[in-house]
Amino acid sequence: xxxxxxxxxxxxxxxxxxxxxxxxxxxxxxxxxxxxxxxxxxxxxxxxxxxxxxxxxxxxxxxxxxxxxxxxxxxxxxxxxxxxxxxxxxxxxxxxxxxxxxxxxxxxxxxxxxxxxxxxxxxxxxxxxxxxx
Numbered sequence: 001x002x003x004x005x006x007x008x009x010x011x012x013x014x015x016x017x018x019x020x021x022x023x024x025x026x027x028x029x030x031x032x033x034x035x036x037x038x039x040x041x042x043x044x045x046x047x048x049x050x051x052x053x054x055x056x057x058x059x060x061x062x063x064x065x066x067x068x069x070x071x072x073x074x075x076x077x078x079x080x081x082x083x084x085x086x087x088x089x090x091x092x093x094x095x096x097x098x099x100x101x102x103x104x105x106x107x108x109x110x111x112x113x114x115x116x117x118x119x120x121x122x123x124x125x126x127x128x129x130x131x132x133x
Contacts, residue, residue, distance in 0.1 A: 001107040002077035002122065003086060005093050008102060016075055016126065020093055021048075023101040037099060044092045052085060055116040055123045074123040077111045082120040 005020040027033060028041055055076065078086055093103040112124035 001080055001109055002111045003080070003089070004075060004077045004106040004108075004111075005089050005103050006106055007096075007104070017104075019076060020089075020096060020101075020103045021045075023096050023103065024092060027096065027099050027101065033099075037095070040095055044088065044095065047088055048085075048092075051088075052120055053118045055118075055121070073125045074115050075111070075126060077108075077122050077124060079120055079122065085120045 006017040007020060007023050008017060024041055024045055028038065055074070078089060080086075090105075093105065096103050110127060111122055112126040114122050114124050116123035
C-alpha cells in the first residue's frame, strides 16, 4: 500500500487535502514555538531534504503553457518499500499532532496516474473515483 500523510486543509483548486509538510512549515513560523520542537522540526525536515528527491513532475500534461505550470494535480505517496522514509514520516506526523495539527495517514493500492516515480515515492494524479484523497 502507498502512504500519504495529509491534513484536513484542502489544496486550492483540488478536491485533495494538503500534505503534512505544509503543516511542518506552518508550525515553524509560530513565534511562541519552543526551542526543542523547533529543533526536532528542523532535524526532520533536513532529513527529508537530504533523503527524498524533489519530484520533477506533478501532472500528466507536457504542455509548457503558463496555466499548466501553476496548476498541479499530482499527489505524493510514499512507496511501501520506503521503510526508513515511512518511519520518519510517522515521527513527523506525531510531532505535528503534539502541536495541534491532525495528520491522517491515507493508504491505497491505487494512487492514480503515475506522473513521477523514484525509489521512495510516486506522484500520481488521482483517478476520478478517488478524488477525495
